[in-house]
Amino acid sequence: MTDAPKKLFIKTYGCQMNVYDSERMAEAMGGEGYVQTDSAEDADMILLNTCHIREKAAEKVYSELGRMKPLKAAKPDLRIGVAGCVAQAEGEEIMRRQPMVDLVVGPQSYHRLPEMERRLKDGRQVDTDFPLESKFDDLKQRPKMRRAPTAFLTVQEGCDKFCAFCVVPYTRGAEVSRPSDRVLAEAQALVEAGVREVTLLGQNVNAYHGHDGGLAGLVGELAKIDGLDRIRYTTSHPNDMDDALIAAHGDCEKLMPYLHLPVQAGSDRILKAMNRKHDAESYLRLIERLRAARPDIAMSGDFIVGFPGETEEDFQATLDLVEEVRYAQAYSFKYSTRPGTPAAERAQVDEDVKAERLARLQALLSRQQTEAQEAMVGREVGVLFEKKGRLPGQMIGKSDHLFAVHADAPEELAGQIARVRITSAAPHSLTGQLV
């Protein structure tokens, strides 16, 4: 008789890279006899894969751990682990504040998770190293299984840019790229398991240097894989957009016409204080060049309002930049002070001023998003169908420009790309008909 498999529950916070990392941790624990469960109550081990980017994100960890107390009380041999960026930033403090936490593992050392789990019999475990060896060398080949048609694939990690507000260079470490042959082998395995679209991930993905031709070179190689139909990448930094990558948006059919290119602010004074090392004008010229290569490219961005020292005039410059770019999609945040970052030491903008600016910016961005969606009505687009919709007979997928699209379609279209004519636009999705 074999033992019943142990059950692992993973809760993921933060960015897409954490989604990718959670999957890899689950695969690594699979080798230890763990299967994934979607119920914390059932689990023999709970892992929280955490995010440290803003104060609210980091606080969630402690409230979530609080909610888990009764589970641990009911099942004393339940293992509780904290992974991700809060683990990296506050590992020792978590261990001190939360005696029920058994292990803490950082984003660059989670290949050691199986070994840490085995050592729990000797006591609590902490590993927040930035090991010299890459975790990717240790993690097993992606086990073959049926997969959703879209997948994330980390190609680059870490950040050397040190924006004055940001914890990522401290939690993820220095910029590292995976060799392109490894990335290509992983992409091939994903395609064999049913993946049609990959999103290449990196904190500064366009600083990728695991291929002589940079990210554009890697995209060119990936485009040769039969069965891989769509390629996306995120997140890019404006200073790393090179000519080859801009050109690829015009030349490479599999490279989708959507780009997330954060600018954070529109005032040069604030950009300088943020240590962004680019100004508003150079960002706007860059977008002009991208649009010259691919006129219908959908632009997305990130914005921070209320950065220390931001005046009403500075904020107005952000609104002006947004007016000029016309974003299809965007994410905006109130500045949040992060311990250990330079901007945390500076005089802060009032919370109510931040809230009021965020509301104005979000109103403008959501107007632009609606306009971008409405501009799709009447157009024929490619849609990669992913799953059934809410209405009977309906399927949901993503268009080339990354809009959610609903259409009446047979279930067999799941995992297939079909042509759809867009007939109407609702606030967060489009509706269309198969052509």
Ligand code: SAH
């Ligand atoms: N590497 C990416 C994204 C980093 S984090 C980049 O360079 O753009 C994602 C977004 O969170 C950032 O683009 C920024 O808009 C936001 N962010 C980061 N630190 C923040 C902070 N301290 N307060 C508020 N928003 C922050």
Ligand code: SF4
């Ligand atoms: Fe953070 Fe700036 Fe690096 Fe992006 S580029 S991860 S915002 S430090």
Ligand code: F3S
């Ligand atoms: Fe958060 Fe770490 Fe990603 S801080 S945004 S999980 S890199």
